[in-house]
Amino acid sequence: MPVTLPGTVGAVVVLILVLAALAGWRRAEPEDLSGWRAERLAAFQLWQAGDPAREIWDHPDAPVLVALPAGSFLQGSPDSERERFPDEPLQQPVSIRHPVAIGKYPVTRGEYARFIQDSGYKPRTICRGYAGETDLLPRWHFSWRRPGFDQTNRDPAVCISWYDAKAYVDWLSRRTGKPYRLPTEAEWEYAARAGTRTARWWGEDPAKGCDAANSADLSAKDRFTDWEVANCRDGALFTAPVGSYRPNGFGLYDMLGNVWQWVEDCATDGGGECPQRVMRGGSWHSNPRYVRSAVRRIDGAEIGYAAYGIRVARDP
Numbered sequence: 012m013p014v015t016l017p018g019t020v021g022a023v024v025v026l027i028l029v030l031a032a033l034a035g036w037r038r039a040e041p042e043d044l045s046g047w048r049a050e051r052l053a054a055f056q057l058w059q060a061g062d063p064a065r066e067i068w069d070h071p072d073a074p075v076l077v078a079l080p081a082g083s084f085l086q087g088s089p090d091s092e093r094e095r096f097p098d099e100p101l102q103q104p105v106s107i108r109h110p111v112a113i114g115k116y117p118v119t120r121g122e123y124a125r126f127i128q129d130s131g132y133k134p135r136t137i138c139r140g141y142a143g144e145t146d147l148l149p150r151w152h153f154s155w156r157r158p159g160f161d162q163t164n165r166d167p168a169v170c171i172s173w174y175d176a177k178a179y180v181d182w183l184s185r186r187t188g189k190p191y192r193l194p195t196e197a198e199w200e201y202a203a204r205a206g207t208r209t210a211r212w213w214g215e216d217p218a219k220g221c222d223a224a225n226s227a228d229l230s231a232k233d234r235f236t237d238w239e240v241a242n243c244r245d246g247a248l249f250t251a252p253v254g255s256y257r258p259n260g261f262g263l264y265d266m267l268g269n270v271w272q273w274v275e276d277c278a279t280d281g282g283g284e285c286p287q288r289v290m291r292g293g294s295w296h297s298n299p300r301y302v303r304s305a306v307r308r309i310d311g312a313e314i315g316y317a318a319y320g321i322r323v324a325r326d327p
Contacts, residue, residue: 042124042156047164048072051121065262067112067327069187072125076112077262078327083107084201085208088305092210099305105197110327113194113202116253116264117272118321121164123155123171123179130182136315138170145235158249158317165252167270167320173288173312176273176321183323193275194324196307199291203267203304205260210303211267212259217241217299223259224268225251225295226302239298249317250295267302270294270320278309287311294318 048071055071067076084107087100126132140153143160153159155170162169171179176193183191194202209215213223221228221243228241231248245256245268254264272292277285287309293302296318301308310316 075115094300112327114322117167123168136172138315140317160249166250170315221245226268272322
């Protein structure tokens with residue numbers, strides 16, 4: 012016959028079972044990367060046999076880099092930029108005095124999974140994500156493994172905090188013997204603009220960039236009907252595999268859109284610890300005003316989100 016527990020004891024037992032279930036749900040299951048690693052090794056060997064102009068690939072587990080020359084550009088937005096925010100820095104000349112190598116793509120889910128597998132790193136990040144409702148109700152139980160939507164290992168890694176990004180580049184440095192790091196804000200914007208002075212590297216009109224960037228557009232508005240979107244279709248609702256859209260003039264993909272990308276800089280000029288850090292580039296979730304070369308996003312260094320990712324850099 013069934014056993015009936017007293018009310019208080021029963022409630023405690025139920026709570027314990029729920030917590031145990033949640034702990035099990037959040038436990039990091041092993042990633043099967045055997046197929047991914049075989050494909051990467053084959054691609055790496057093919058790359059080595061070719062003549063990759065300006066490209067750097069240090070290890071099959073590492074992202075491909077593009078070497079950029081030293082140069083100068085105007086950082087920030089001019090008063091005349093129609094969509095600029097009032098607190099955006101005004102344009103000023105900036106020099107990148109030495110060549111820099113920047114990730115050809117944002118770091119992919121497969122690359123990040125390999126980092127977790129090899130290093131044993133355990134992110135403490137609680138990712139803000141969505142359960143897929145039309146009005147995008149926030150949830151707090153997501154991770155880079157489960158951001159609230161399906162991904163392939165070619166999609167950009169998401170739910171990444173600044174601390175996670177730093178742990179990743181530190182691991183890359185150990186793995187390759189090369190000094191990997193996050194790009195500075197100036198390096199990132201220099202790379203994103205690729206010699207242009209318009210709001211976006213393809214021009215001023217966000218609707219002309221659906222073959223260049225994955226941001227909120229009509230593909231998203233079919234489902235999220237109250238979003239402000241670009242008047243075009245890029246074909247993606249959430250993240251898209253890196254390299255799905257055309258590159259900018261430096262041969263870099265997804266510099267705008269797909270995922271926000273953490274940079275090294277602190278959000279303030281104060282010394283000591285820096286609890287808030289900067290991201291650039293906009294994402295799949297961003298309305299067109301945020302998908303511009305001058306836009307900055309600030310968040311806590313410990314915060315993850317289903318649209319926060321990484322792009323790496325190193326000195327060539």
